[in-house]
Amino acid sequence: MLSDKHLFTHQDTLRGSITPERVWWDLTYYHLNIEVSPENKSISGKNTIQYTVLEPANVLQIDLQKPLKITKATQDGKLLKIIHDGNAHFITLTKPQHKGAVNSIEVFYEGQPKTAKNAPWDGGFSWKKDKNGNDFIATSCQGLGASVWWPCKDHMYDEVDSMDISVTTPKGLTDVSNGRLTHTETLEDGKKIFTWSVKNPINNYGVNVNIGDYVHFSEVYQGEQGPLDMNYYVLRNNLEKAKEQFKDAPKMMKAFEHWFGPYPFYEDGFKLVEVPYLGMEHQSSVTYGNNYENGYLGRDLSGTGWGLKFDFIIIHESGHEWFANNITNIDIADMWIHESFTAYSENLFLDYYYGKEASAAYVIGTRKSIKNNKPIIGIYNVNSEGSRDMYYKGANMLHTLRQLVEDDKKWRQILRGMNTTFYHQTVNTKQIEDYLSKSTGIDLTAFFNQYLRDIRIPTLEYKFEDNYIKYRWTNIVSGFDMPIQVLLNGKSEWIYPSGNWKTTPVTNQSIDIDPDFYVHYKAL
Numbered sequence: 001m002l003s004d005k006h007l008f009t010h011q012d013t014l015r016g017s018i019t020p021e022r023v024w025w026d027l028t029y030y031h032l033n034i035e036v037s038p039e040n041k042s043i044s045g046k047n048t049i050q051y052t053v054l055e056p057a058n059v060l061q062i063d064l065q066k067p068l069k070i071t072k073a074t075q076d077g078k079l080l081k082i083i084h085d086g087n088a089h090f091i092t093l094t095k096p097q098h099k100g101a102v103n104s105i106e107v108f109y110e111g112q113p114k115t116a117k118n119a120p121w122d123g124g125f126s127w128k129k130d131k132n133g134n135d136f137i138a139t140s141c142q143g144l145g146a147s148v149w150w151p152c153k154d155h156m157y158d159e160v161d162s163m164d165i166s167v168t169t170p171k172g173l174t175d176v177s178n179g180r181l182t183h184t185e186t187l188e189d190g191k192k193i194f195t196w197s198v199k200n201p202i203n204n205y206g207v208n209v210n211i212g213d214y215v216h217f218s219e220v221y222q223g224e225q226g227p228l229d230m231n232y233y234v235l236r237n238n239l240e241k242a243k244e245q246f247k248d249a250p251k252m253m254k255a256f257e258h259w260f261g262p263y264p265f266y267e268d269g270f271k272l273v274e275v276p277y278l279g280m281e282h283q284s285s286v287t288y289g290n291n292y293e294n295g296y297l298g299r300d301l302s303g304t305g306w307g308l309k310f311d312f313i314i315i316h317e318s319g320h321e322w323f324a325n326n327i328t329n330i331d332i333a334d335m336w337i338h339e340s341f342t343a344y345s346e347n348l349f350l351d352y353y354y355g356k357e358a359s360a361a362y363v364i365g366t367r368k369s370i371k372n373n374k375p376i377i378g379i380y381n382v383n384s385e386g387s388r389d390m391y392y393k394g395a396n397m398l399h400t401l402r403q404l405v406e407d408d409k410k411w412r413q414i415l416r417g418m419n420t421t422f423y424h425q426t427v428n429t430k431q432i433e434d435y436l437s438k439s440t441g442i443d444l445t446a447f448f449n450q451y452l453r454d455i456r457i458p459t460l461e462y463k464f465e466d467n468y469i470k471y472r473w474t475n476i477v478s479g480f481d482m483p484i485q486v487l488l489n490g491k492s493e494w495i496y497p498s499g500n501w502k503t504t505p506v507t508n509q510s511i512d513i514d515p516d517f518y519v520h521y522k523a524l
Helices: 010-016 236-245 248-260 312-319 336-354 356-369 392-405 408-421 429-440 445-453
Strands: 025-037 042-053 059-063 069-075 081-085 088-092 102-111 124-129 135-140 162-169 174-176 180-186 192-198 210-212 214-223 226-235 270-274 286-288 327-329 425-427 459-465 468-474 484-488 491-495 502-505 511-513 520-523
Touching: 010 088, 069 081, 162 174, 174 192, 210 270, 214 236, 214 248, 214 270, 226 236, 226 248, 248 270, 248 312, 248 336, 248 408, 270 312, 286 312, 312 336, 327 336, 336 356, 336 392, 336 429, 356 392, 392 408, 392 429, 392 445, 408 429, 429 445
Parallel strands: 025 162, 226 270, 270 286, 327 425, 459 520
Antiparallel strands: 025 042, 042 102, 059 088, 069 102, 081 088, 124 135, 135 210, 162 192, 174 210, 180 192, 214 226, 459 468, 468 502, 484 491, 484 511
């Protein structure tokens, strides 16, 4: 349905496709080692990139966005030739690259990274001050790409297996990044180096740096895989508020382990970290800026009241630990895999604590935010997201699918099985569609074509004639024949519309459509 391919550039293709200079090597380890200097809003340092050779080649692509500059690249201490093509940098290796060999390069860089205009949507570095005048700094880069602030293989298909992050901070300030703090060093000038270690695969945009006058508190959650460390880093003035508001974190963990299975990163622990923007799903380092209040900045996005029963950022961004960080899309065009399931996790949280009626009211209430202006799935290989409807249209699509399954125990097993089947993997839409069709026992081909690839909402047209009701689906893709539950003849029953008229006997001329199905209806 989209015809704007001509809008995409050579740079979009270099960023969004698995180029020949990416495909031959597999990421195994990063060590990002940088110093952050707020006085001139600059960063400098290097990234050590370890990889396994899949097929012999000698040119690899590293991504880094302007105005940052790669100053040099080395392998085994030898300088390497770099050809710069916008934000893509092609490094020629002189060492023979034998299949199966594990090699590494060091990429040195420096400069003033893009300042976030409206983090996290238009991200980069946020350079702020806290109420006491201390520097308060954070990164956010979903969509924009991690290469906006560090050199990497900036494509979602290849997650690094593990990573160390070393950050040199100004005197008196703390860095909080992903994973566990493994080393702290104080330099002669009072600056500190904080080194964090990530033991699990991590996507590029999930990596973060957060620097501030942080204080720390923690608890141990007894989870499905044993004790889980839950750590909280907040600005000094907000400690008491955080201790109260962050009670939603263990509640979240309990609900989501129930629905989705074990937290995927026990080795790295779980963190909530205060930042000077709304928040983001950085893996094992979830960032928080929701003003210590329930809802979304105090608002209920559903308009039902249920959205004020929880802190939106704690619940939503933590839900991404399962959908985005555990199960990660290969191409950003399939970002619905992240956002639809995570938006849906909000009402599953409500379901766990307040019941099905509350959760249904919430997700149905979010329909008012759906625009249906373009398909949920974007354009592949050019770093193109689909519609923002991936959030609440996607959540309502999944809520509709739950009705089709008609068995909540089975539905829970499907969601948990999904996180097991695709554990720590990058996936595409076809894999998710095939899994859901197989595990539900329903051919969902037309269902997903309708909700993911089309902007029309299925409309049930009906009319009464004598003692019969006639009905059919309109505004549908080929093959769409979803059954739907209705109140007919004074009782709840299933009907099975298609694109052709069907007829059912009735004792009275009234019908109510179950609102749990995301459809429209029209009496003729």
